[in-house]
Amino acid sequence: MELTTQQRNESISNATNALLFEDDYLHIKNAIDQLHLLFAGVTGVNAGNITDQDIHLPSGKAVSTIKAAHCLKELERTRRFIRGIYRAINHLLDTIPGHTINILYAGCGPYATLLTPLTSQFTAAQINFILLDINPDSLEAAKILYEKLDLLDYVVDFVCTDATTYKFPDSVRIDMIISETMLNALRKEPQLAIMNNLVPQLNPDAIFIPEHITVEAVLTRWEEEYKYFITPDYQPKRIKAGLVYRADRKFQLPKPVVIHAPASETHNRLDLFTEINVFGGEMLKTYNCSLTMPLAVCKLENQNEDIAVTFEYVMSDNPGFTCTF
Template identity: 45%
Template sequence: METKANTDFIDLLKRANRTIIDEPDNLGGIYKVIHELHSLYAEQCGVTAGNITDDDIMLPSGKAVSTIKAAHCLLEFQRTAVFVRGIYKAVCRLKADFPSQTIHILYAGCGPYATLLTPLVALFSPSEIAFTFLDINQVSLDAVKRMYDRQNLSEYIKAYICADATTYKIPEGTTVHLAVSETMLNALMKEPQVAVMQNLIPQLPPLALFVPAKITVSANLLDLNEEQRSRMAGALPRRIALGGVYTISREHYTTPQPVSFRIPDKVYDYKTVFLHTHIETYGDEVLTDYQCSLTNPKMITGVGEMEGKHITFNYLNGEKPGFIHQWG
């Protein structure tokens, strides 16, 4: 039997889902329900997206953000909404592909709220979906377990695992239908998204899905004044496109190779090189420029006297992953 607390919890999730999934253009409504979810989650698990007082965890493959920083990710409402909608569509696809199976979802880097999966408990029963929550931070795992236990949602959980998602091995005989990991910053800097995808994707069965389905990094020359004017006017700014730097997806997850671009002989006012990040969570659910911190353009360098020269980008794995550049 549902407790009153559990009923209130599910009712808010249902209302949030109606807004996030059914009203994707209702940004004001989405902002409101996301903040209501934060208040609910914080009350239940004891972690609030307030002042950051805890430390990140530094891994050989990059930075794993602290528990409070992970909680803050929820409040980037467009980011949360686009991921939730993409995951919902991915689950619907998987239910059609595997009609007689419980869809098992591995959430790598779940944080204290399991932000991207928790709304699903108001849409699907434990016989339809099951979760494995994985995080390198035991504090985050303890928090999300506390919330799920208090809300009588433990039937959805297959396992809580404290491990590094860049090295974690899915147990033999375990089928994962969907893997989810949002462990990244703009331009794939500092955090281990690439390493996580390169580790988990090869372990998935052929019809399994990964969210985000595709991340693309491209290089452009920008006029900073025009960028600001265009944003204020709600218009698309003019840019000089250099080209694609790297794409990682369910199908293509090889290590980034060096890529070079020739700077035009005349750049006019487009004098700054930026990297842009485009994220397809699943299907037509995408995050583009300025919608959240993950897709804010990343300034790399000024062109200076380098018109007509080549700029080469190379991706470095390790404790500080990301793209470096050199002129040639």
């Protein structure tokens, strides 16, 4: 028997409460599964076998509709982002009382994963959305979802366009932007190109989610990383080589940076580590999800002295950091 709109929204509310306020991972997994079952049932987009194609842009890859649906199923990623956005919305409601918070979601995918659950926590008088995606199939699925869940009061507009060139409408004050269009070490996808376009358009009090992203060069040792997975609470020994880049509200594109990798007899792999602060201390750290998996740069064999490594970010259809020695 098909659920009523009220039953669907109660299901979203229960799952969202678990994501926001529970720490038991079984409850969190059940909440994610519950949301996926509901969203997939309504939209017809299932996070199953990936049979559709990505969209290739001059600024990087826009993931396919099914890949975008899969993002929901990364537990820690979804939980941390939703908790951070929940905190950010409450912050804005406190600082600009009586004002409807207008949120631009750049790369919303078929489920608008990071905002749809929060309709159970805030009214349409408190938050409104512009849902933007370059993939017409994803945007059409989001429209169907909001129509069938009776949530259209939350949506100012559905926009099918490239977020790297989108200009804010004159009629809407944007108070928050959400863009989670990245892979680990900011490669392949257009997160920075999107930030480069959208952040300068924000008013000074507006919030960009994630609040900051850092990419750091680290010397690692395979045995130490392996122990992390087999020994509870083990802290692997690593050697930090230096900050490669930090993206935040004071946005600037990466400039070439020289990192001095120290000599080491034990740590012979140079990796890029990514950490993401969503908002208000809601962090995604190394190994928490696919966005924060270490990216291997190279092996440093017979390293008897410091090595200078230059990292440079290439803005192209395949963006990412290159390194030269």
